[in-house]
Amino acid sequence: MHQRRLRQLLPACRSLVGRAFSLIELLVVVAIIAILISILVPGLRESRERGRRAKCAANLHNIGAAWQQYLQSNNDFFMTPGGNVQWFYGGKVEIYAVPGPAPRNPRELNRYLSLDPYGNRAAEIFHCPSDRGAIGLPDAESQDRTTYDYMGNSYPSNAAIATGRRSAGPPGTRYSRPLRLTDIGLPPSIFISQGDHQMYFAGSAAYSAIWHDTDGLSVNLGFLDGHVAFIRMTPGENQTGLYSFATEWEPPEEESGDPP
Helix, strand or coil, X not given: CHHHHHHHHHHHHHHHHHCCCCHHHHHHHHHHHHHHHHHHHHHHHHHHHHHHHHHHHHHHHHHHHHHHHHHHHCXXXXXXXXXXXXXXXXXXXXXXXXXXXXXXXXXXXXXXHCCCCCCCCCCHHHCCCCCCCCECXXXXXXXXXXXXXXXXXXXXXXXXXXXXXXXXXXXCCCCEECCEHHHCCCCCCCEEEEECHHHHCCCCCCCECCCCCCCCCEEEEEECCCCEEEEECCCCCCECCCCECCCCCCCCCCCCCCCC
């Protein structure tokens, strides 16, 4: 019985074995595969970037929560200006040697994130997974390093926080004091506390920090109220209805042109 079935199948098998792909059929298959790859690869790349962007946003959210704890523990005062606190408020201490002020040590926010403020080798919560550094920084070697390698922190704070507030007094005797929450006359939901390094390079021709998008304008920003948003920044705008680096509402710019 089995032999009879085998004899019946044998001619069909011979016809399959004897048939081969023609060159045109092979080219069609290759073309279809190429089309499928061109469709799938960008989608996979975009999906991976969305995952990295979400991890970056989670980092900024946790850093924002640490800032809230720091402020509660320090009578609503931010850190004392100096020592390049804009970068060194938190992150890893052991970094590539940077020009300018010596790295601030300890990195005070670390203790609110269960990280060692002194001498730690890693602080991944301050590391954006899309960090590609910033081309055009004064030190040419930084072009081959991430911002995290270079500064120990992918997320600089708002420069207004790092600068502090000027005390009253005659010229030459003024000094910066820590900024306090009461010095910020804006809704906490638009005042930037920290964000991707590229937030300072948005639209700049001098520097290039392409992290989450292809033009460097869309960034993750952490705000004073603790929320994080992925925002497309307006080149040259220090303050918009969505975000502000300034602590107060800035007067609108006067329109150029002849008066009516």
